[in-house]
Amino acid sequence: MSTLGIQDLSVEGKRVFVRVDFNVPVDERNEITDDTRIRAALPTIEYLMGQGAKVILASHFGRPKGKDERYRMDVVARRLSDLLHRQVIKADDCVGDEPKRLIEKMKPGEALLLENVRFHPEEEKNDPGFARQLAELADVYVNDAFGAAHRAHASTAGMAGLLPSAAGFLMQKEVSALGKVLSNPDKPFMAIIGGAKVSDKIQLLENFLSRVNTLAIGGGMANTFFKAQGFEVGKSLVEENHLDFARRLIDAASRQGVRLLLPGEVVVADRMAADASTRVVSPREVPEGWMILDIGPKAVDQFAQAVRESRTVFWNGPMGVFEIPAFAAGTEGMARAVASAPGTTVVGGGDSVAAIEKFGLAGHITHISTGGGASLEFLEGKELPGVAALAAK
Ligand code: ADP
Ligand code: MG
Numbered sequence: 148m149s150t151l152g153i154q155d156l157s158v159e160g161k162r163v164f165v166r167v168d169f170n171v172p173v174d175e176r177n178e179i180t181d182d183t184r185i186r187a188a189l190p191t192i193e194y195l196m197g198q199g200a201k202v203i204l205a206s207h208f209g210r211p212k213g214k215d216e217r218y219r220m221d222v223v224a225r226r227l228s229d230l231l232h233r234q235v236i237k238a239d240d241c242v243g244d245e246p247k248r249l250i251e252k253m254k255p256g257e258a259l260l261l262e263n264v265r266f267h268p269e270e271e272k273n274d275p276g277f278a279r280q281l282a283e284l285a286d287v288y289v290n291d292a293f294g295a296a297h298r299a300h301a302s303t304a305g306m307a308g309l310l311p312s313a314a315g316f317l318m319q320k321e322v323s324a325l326g327k328v329l330s331n332p333d334k335p336f337m338a339i340i341g342g343a344k345v346s347d348k349i350q351l352l353e354n355f356l357s358r359v360n361t362l363a364i365g366g367g368m369a370n371t372f373f374k375a376q377g378f379e380v381g382k383s384l385v386e387e388n389h390l391d392f393a394r395r396l397i398d399a400a401s402r403q404g405v406r407l408l409l410p411g412e413v414v415v416a417d418r419m420a421a422d423a424s425t426r427v428v429s430p431r432e433v434p435e436g437w438m439i440l441d442i443g444p445k446a447v448d449q450f451a452q453a454v455r456e457s458r459t460v461f462w463n464g465p466m467g468v469f470e471i472p473a474f475a476a477g478t479e480g481m482a483r484a485v486a487s488a489p490g491t492t493v494v495g496g497g498d499s500v501a502a503i504e505k506f507g508l509a510g511h512i513t514h515i516s517t518g519g520g521a522s523l524e525f526l527e528g529k530e531l532p533g534v535a536a537l538a539a540k
Contacts, residue, residue: 150538151313153191153289158200160255164285165191165315166302166533168294168517169206169223169260177217179226183504184294187517189230191291191315192258196233199255203285205241205302207265207295214266224260235260241302242267242280250284264302271300278305291315293322296533297521307536314537317517322534324514325525328493333458334360339450339481341366342464342498345389350527351463356399361457363408363450365442365466365477372397372409373430373439380430381415383439408450412443414467414474421471440474441467447480458490463523465498469505478502486511495522 167188172180179185188204195202204227211218224237236253238246241261249259261284264270269277278301282288288310290296295303296318306312314322328336338355340348345368355362364372370383375393400407413430415437416423426434427443442450447466454460462485466477479502485492486508494503495516503509516522525531 150534152319153194153313153315156287156311156313158195158198158287161200161287162203162250162285163195163200163287163289164203164205164281164306164310165195165289166292166295166306167191167204167206167315168292169204169220169227170208170294171223173222177222179222182226182230184517185223185227185230187317188291188315191289191317192231194316195289196231196256196258201250201253201255202258203246203250203261204235204258205261205264205281206292207270207302208263209265211263211265213268218263218265220260220263227258227260231258233258238262240266242277242284246284264300270302271298273299273301273305275305277301278309282306282309285310288312289315290533290537291317292533293318293516294518294521296518296531297524297529299532303533304536312537318534318537320514321516321518321522322525324493325495325516325518325522328459328461329354329358329526329528332358333490335457336459337361337363337453337457337461339363339365339454339460339462339485340464341368341466341478342496343367343384345371345386345392348464349389349392351523352396354526354528355461356396356403356405359405361406361408361453362400363453365410365446365450365481366464367439368464369410369430369442370439378431379433379435380439381433381435381437383433406453408453410442410446410466411449412445413439414441414443414477416440416473419468419471421473423473425473440471442477442481444476444480447477447484450481451484454484454488457488459493460485460488460490461493461495461526463494463496463499463526465502469498469502479506482506482508495526
């Protein structure tokens with residue numbers, strides 16, 4: 148099984164269809180609030196433009212049900228033009244005569260953005276006829292949309308079988324960085340898993356258990372592990388139906404010689420609010436009716452010590468309700484510890500990446516995955532359709 152990269156193809160003068168992930172967040176005035184995803188695709192786009200390809204970009208944007216003016220991608224085309232310092236042509240559809248005519252008129256080295264592929268319901272159905280219509284626009288297919296690679300859609304998977312195909316630079320970088328975490332991380336290898344719920348992370352925990360030397364669990368999901376050990380955790384978020392899973396994981400870790408770290412100190416509050424009363428206590432001493440909303444300073448030290456001893460650290464999931472300043476210190480402390488780790492550091496997951504960026508530490512992390520759901524599925528050990536489709540030939 149081998150996958151070509153764009154650097155392996157000759158693209159000069161060719162029409163190159165590039166599936167990117169331009170699904171950026173916008174505010175109520177339809178202004179882009181974070182253009183990380185657009186920036187992440189620039190290396191591929193600039194390379195192809197420099198090689199003299201006609202660069203045809205396509206993405207989904209939001210969750211429109213059919214054609215919907217609010218999800219037109221003009222705002223994305225404008226931002227991309229700014230970032231490239233070159234005018235990007237914008238098509239009003241992603242298939243048919245209009246984009247064909249525009250592509251016909253393009254000069255080598257120019258870029259064009261097709262309209263939202265989700266304006267056609269056939270996209271998400273991976274409809275073969277629709278994939279063919281998309282493929283008709285180009286000579287070569289490139290997938291750089293790692294963030295959409297967990298979806299088997301026409302533009303993320305179906306098209307790959309119809310044209311010579313290759314992975315863009317972002318796709319290559321994500322697959323190699325996350326692949327290394329899974330298959331040959333430098334040891335000792337530590338994973339820090341947090342976030343709200345155990346149920347979101349069961350497969351991740353199971354897949355990591357046999358690979359890590361140290362597993363640190365924080366965030367809301369630690370509560371279920373506290374409860375599983377018989378601690379009273381008041382009104383904390385607990386998933387009663389996963390207490391057994393938590394017990395099994397604790398046992399499996401000890402059988403397999405994995406050091407399992409649970410926070411030895413937590414921040415509790417009488418309610419989830421910015422002006423709540425708070426205390427720092429042992430997880431064995433949560434006052435009745437109070438709730439755990441962050442890990443305490445001693446837990447940050449405990450996890451940070453293990454980070455310093457590791458050569459690979461993977462982090463997913465905030466340590467507390469970091470959206471509220473009173474419960475953000477654990478996540479910030481963890482972010483700082485990971486940012487100053489001596490070895491390779493990889494951070495994945497929408498909220499964890501947002502936290503790293505919020506604290507201005509992105510530049511100190513070896514690899515920040517742009518993937519969100521795709522990163523998690525990859526790390527759960529699942530085959531991503533978008534990645535598999537590139538390797539199939
Ligand atoms: P990611 O997007 O990085 O994978 P998750 O989506 O799993 O992370 O979890 C993020 C959410 O977890 C945040 O909204 C945060 O407020 C919440 N969270 C963290 N700790 C707690 C806690 N102790 N109680 C309730 N919610 C929590
Ligand atoms: Mg999340």
